[in-house]
Amino acid sequence: MSELTVKVGLASCGVAAGAMEVFETLEGHHKGAGGFRLGRTACIGMCFEEPIVEFSGGALGKISLGKVDPAKVLEHLQDYQQGVLPKANIILADQAEGSHNELLAGQTRIVLRNCGVIDPKSIEDYEAHGGYTALKKALAMQPEEIVEEVKASGLRGRGGAGFSTGLKWSFAQKAKGPKKYVVCNADEGDPGAFMDRSTLEGDPHNVIEGMIIGAFAMGADEGYIYCRAEYPMAIQHLMIAIEKAEAKGYLGKNIMGSGFNFALHIKEGAGAFVCGEETALMQSIEGKRGMPTIRPPFPAESGLWGCPTNINNVETWANITWIINHGSSEFRKIGTEKSPGTKVFALAGKIAGSGLIEVPMGITLKDIIYKVGGGMKTDKPFKAVQMGGPSGGCIPASLLDTIVDYDSINATGAIMGSGGMVVMDSGTCMVDVARFFLNFTQNESCGKCTFCRIGTRRMLEILTRITEGKGTPEDIGKLEDLAANIIKGSLCGLGQTAPNPVLTTLRYFREEYLAHINEKRCPAGVCTSLLRYEVIPDKCVGCTACARKCPVSCISGKVKEVHYIDQDKCIKCGACYSACKFDAINKG
């Protein structure tokens, strides 16, 4: 039997949930009593169950516990050591009932295969899980063969647009220049997306190895990973990984005796969403304002400092080692014909199993939400799922049978995007959501193109007006008109996709806009200025709690008598609603 091992998930989400305390408790016990191996790992993807501890090597096989209380973890360990099932929240188990065994069963893990399994700070652990074997194999191939293999795999750019990765590589490979660069885009800026953070925190070597293979195939000798500064742990793990890979001869001069040289640097982003756009990203690496440039020339011809450059997203790079090791035909067995492979999604919002999942392309949205994601968080019914962040759109319940591949998602008006999936229930106002995204893109527009700079601002003003009950029937036409022109008149993806959240909500939830405009009513009860608080006479016991809390004293009524809210004076703060213990105040 293998050694008894305890692993604690110490990715950002785990630490935020208190995993460090759990780890320190175990560490103290390890130093004292010993008797087990203590390891750290990153994120298994079940963020909603953090802190997570995994026991293995005992008679019970591998089991994972969720929401572990630091005060009880030693008790659980003792039980496990004695072959007794711990009295805890068992989420995954080989030989027993785990509450989330089936959540993992619906997934296919290529990109995340090592996340939550290995210690991301240990290159030896990565090597023990097949690390750097793909590089060895690739270095024995001809560069053209590698590009052909990636092309044959059908892998499409996971950053959102879905362009063929192999084709992109072949452009950079054929480009002539004394120097070429490869870049990893880790400027994950979509609100509601954290796939790249988890991948880099959990398995940095897999991304680095993919980049070395790509650099060899395209003839680049230098590379950059452009990572958001908001992800300190991802940057730290990358720095450790690069240092260790250099020490082992996987990076630097004469890699593994092949004569191939490749140097890799990390560039920290300084906080600008538009830098996720590849031409803006290159401007930023050069130390300038990150503003997009006109294409052509494409980066493959003239990129960083005028040299041919290939940029791929974290998840795209993270697929490469698997494709080289298993071959393109194996890769094509997963997913659909036009979108082979898997996709990583960050599930968030009103879903029970929020966290990170990796599913084969071709799965339906319904299966993602109700099987892999565990369904809705509360009793409130599903309303929409937002995909693709500020560039994407909201997909309604009627389209939940849509399958996940680039073309099917595009047909709904949303986009695959980088993988953020925010689930919304009946308590979410779609006009408010559209306003939220417009506020974001309006803030993040670099200001270069007039339509994006001013058009998004005008759209935001109209949406704000509607949520405040000041909208007019013409506003919808104006929004659609502006949207069409912003799409046409913008240089980069930010502007071209900025109207999508408005267009999709207008398409699927138009009646909600109309309720705001014509009836001055917010059906979801979110838009504060449109709310109306009223006392329900049958339920009011006259306790006076609401009247005492009201900051503008607009509630009248005597003790033990039904109270009344003066609508003219009410500022809609909701204090009475929270104060009432008898559910006697109606919000609507």
Add this chain to the structure above:
Amino acid sequence: MEQDFSLLEASIEKYRGKPGILIPLLQEVQEILGYLSKDAMRYIAKRMEIPAAEIYGVATFYSMFKLRPQGKHIIRICKGTACHVSDADGIKEALKNALQLEGDQDTTVDMNFTLMEVACLGCCSLAPVIMIDDTTYGKLSPDGIPKILERYAFVEES
């Protein structure tokens, strides 16, 4: 407040003449001085032989660069989608009330806290989330805010 620019010399020496270094240089300067004052930007411009306008352009483009003095503790409110639908606005209101910040004011009078919004902290499953310095607090409710702030209460340095 007079700033000692000689502290910047080591960073300037390290980066001078190299391509693409303006952003990391400004990050280091901000780390040393706390924020990028106009005088500091002029000083760098002179020493690095880069136009001051170019430095100002970069400093104002990226949200990480601060042109005003910052509080001792930085509170970042996540404004990501998941936090937005989980009432991040209510958390912001509670923070502003507790810190007695009016309108656009982002730093407390005692310079103990600066409040800022960030697009997404990437901890969506813990929404709504704030980050104070390097510590993330999740699953918040407006009522719980004062208790969290107590841990960072202003202490008069003796």
